Structure formats: structure tokens, C-alpha cells
Amino acid sequence: MTSVTPSIEFFDGLSEELSNVSLRRSKDTGVRNVLMIFKSLKAIEKFQSFTKRSYGDLRLIDSEGIISVEPSSVKLIFGGDEGDELIRVECTFEIPRDDHWERFMRFMHRYAEANGMGYSDQK
Template sequence: MPAIKLLYDERILKNAIKTLDLLIMAKIQFARGIEETVVPDVRLTRAKVGDSSTATFTFTNPDILAQDGKIEPTGLYLIDEEGEIKISAVQGKFVNGKPESLEAVYVMQSKEEWDRFMRFMNRYAEENGLGLSKS
């Protein structure tokens, strides 16, 4: 009898995890656990030959800079139901000695990385009412 109960509990747990996965929204963080509410400008480039591509994120006056140094950016984390994409290359831009923006560059070397990134961006754009403009 305990084995049947264990199977039943395992099914309940799996269903609960699936439900929670559906509730995870696409979000961006500079420090784990602290959501960034400023929507970035994102510029994409792709190589004409090969699978190399880049995404450059620019955040003007992001929330993390308003923390007065209490919380330092540890990277840029793109989080959704598929998991996390971590971007380590984050740089600050200063005007008159004060931080004004943060820029992160994500370099993708394969079609799979590009496709994963685009799935994240589509979710993030949908949840934040964003659109695509070609330049």
C-alpha cells in the first residue's frame, strides 16, 4: 500500500511542477533574485556566413543602479520556463561620474543558441508589450 501512495504523491508533485513552470514569466535580472523592471533596448546582429550572432542589451537607468552600491550586478540573467541564459559581459556607462546605463553583450556561436535566445525574447516581448523594428 505505501508504494501506491508514493506513486500517487509523485504524480501530484509532477503536476504541481508543471503548473509552476507555466507561471514562470520571462524576466531579466542583474543579480539573482532581483528582477529588473527597466525594459532594455536590444540590438541584434547576425553574421552573413556561419552561425555567429550577438545581442546587445542597453538599460538606461536600470533599477540596480538605484541601489547605491548595495547590490552589485553579477551578470545579466535571462530567465524563463526553459531555464536561464547567463551573460557575463556587463559594463557600466557613466555621465559626469555617475552611472547612467548598463550594457550587456551576448555572443551566440550556434543556431541552437540563437533559437533559444529568440524563444526567450519572444516570451519577454509578449509579456512586456514590445515589438520588433528593423533598422
């Protein structure tokens, strides 16, 4: 394995900065849901999304390779005096398989370590 700084990309070469992540599991189905929250996106700053190739999915990149996930939802939350200030972006996706969940968690541990993030169990 090579040393790669873990990154999250919506567009080719534009690493986004994750602000928070929430992990949940459905009691009924056992399917795990991930909610990633970004305070801003480089992809929409200065219209960079028009100059970069879109993956059409979300890419989680680390020393093990690339995890490609298709979000079930991406919400842009606006606020401010005029309602045109980006407050946050919420990206949601499901991980039904245990082996995919384990791989995702390895990525998250690497990403958290590289970006000074910590874990807290909130109920």
C-alpha cells in the same frame, strides 16, 4: 511548463528592465551578437548589489528555464552636468550556436510580449 514572467537578472532576485536590444550577425563568422541596453539597473540603485548574491553572469529566466550567458562586455555610460549620472548600461554577448540562438529568440519573444515591447528591422 509553468507560467513564469520572463525576467533578466544580474543579481539574485533583482529583475532588470530592458530598454532596448540589438541583434546582429557577423557576415564573416556567422556568430550572432546581442546588445542589451538598460536605462538603469536596480542592482546599483541604493547599493542593492551588496545585499544580493551575484551570479557572475546574466540570467534570462522564463517558463522554459534559465539561460545563463557570460557578457563579453558591460559598459556603464555616465553623463549629466557632473558626469556622475547613469545614462545607460550596455551589455554585449555572443551566441555562436543555432540551437542557443533559437532558445534565446523564444525568450526574447516572451519577454517582449510580457513587457509591451515590439520588433523593428533596422538596417
